[in-house]
Amino acid sequence: MLTPRQKLLALLTLCLTLLAPVPAQAATAGPAAARNPVVFVHGYNADPGVWGSLREDLRADGYADSELFSFGYDTHQSVNEVLSGRLAAYVDEVRRQTGAARVDIVGHSFGSLVSRWYVKYGGGTAAVDHWVSLAGPNHGTSTAWACALWDQACRDMTPGSYVVKNLASGDETPGAVKYATFWSDCDEVVNPDASVPLAGALNTPVGCLKHNDLLGDDATSAGVRAFLRS
Template identity: 80%
Template sequence: MLTARQKTVALLTLCLLPLAPVPAQASAGSADRAAGGQLQRRPVVLVHGYNADPGVWGSLRGDLRAAGYTDAELFSWGYDTHQSVNEVLAGRLASYVDEVRRRTGADRVDIVSHSFGSLVSRWYVKFGGGTAAVDHWVSLAGPNHGTSTAWACALWDQACRDMTPNSYVQKNLASGDETPGAVTYATFWSHCDEVVNPDSSVPLTGATNTAVGCLAHNDLLGDPATKAGVRAFLAS
């Protein structure tokens, strides 16, 4: 049970995430194509976390561009993070991925998610048809088995309720195969994460689970070693 002081600290941590300007999205039909009209790489869909926006992906987008991706192959999905994972957000992500596939002509996309975005994208993959549309899936500091800090805002916020241990969302995502289909899964987690409690909530059975050392929750977004691990995984 969290003390009143711990609940206050957890709530502030959840709510005061750094925001940044939203980068421009790729325009329809603008993806670079190699001979034969095929994409040079699978498009990457970036799914931010709770109380954030697509601007948090600036550092990783820069690294991916340096590795050869074009802006036409990088898509940052923005959404209202205070809504239900299973009733609202996973379906909207499914529509967004379908649109990315339509724009680019790609059969599958890769998804990289942070924090709460991991639950949204996992629900889409497991229950929303994503196993047929996603090739690689990445979770950075995702509360994949719940986090006790979410109790601090669960009383009034549906997303926080979804993040609490043993919530409806958590129970269904943990049921059966945690990493279903032909999708290749990876997680990156820190043993100093102040938001995900316990730290062991992040790894998934059947995924490549990588410990990144002692990093704060949001520091995984810009950590050079973590970003290098994401790039290597997407290239595998």
């Protein structure tokens, strides 16, 4: 049993503890980890709306909408003569808006060729930190022959095309850019499946997923986000 004096001392001690200032180290949060804005490049016959799931996952990881950008473009045009130059201008604008020295690029399917040409031949090695390809026909796909007679982008995706040969020549992953690919062994669009991986990249098999399913697959998303943090 506490005496009245002991009770008073205990109460005063409790009050002083609650009123004591929080140490500066505990009160001050550490600086946020530096990260690059992300530029998404969709695939053939698609639009920026395909990135909804991955954008949501990145927002859950702490990215702001002001750090996530989607490059929209006419997918029936030439990779090397038109689209890679337009992507270069878009990336320059993203860097100007954000003040970032470099961006990360995530491309799906045909967007992988557009963004690779920009990195390799359009000055992108100085502006891109991480480059990711989801189901990209990086060495061409035989399914593109179905529309190659009338569509330039399809011709660019055929095995042995001018674009495919030049991207494969010399170093497939040039510069200080970090490269990653994610590929499925059940891809109905990219044929053969081995077209996706690149020499010098982190090449990750995702199992049996359809071509567009990589866009919403949780494990693939986790792999992409871990790579962007590397």
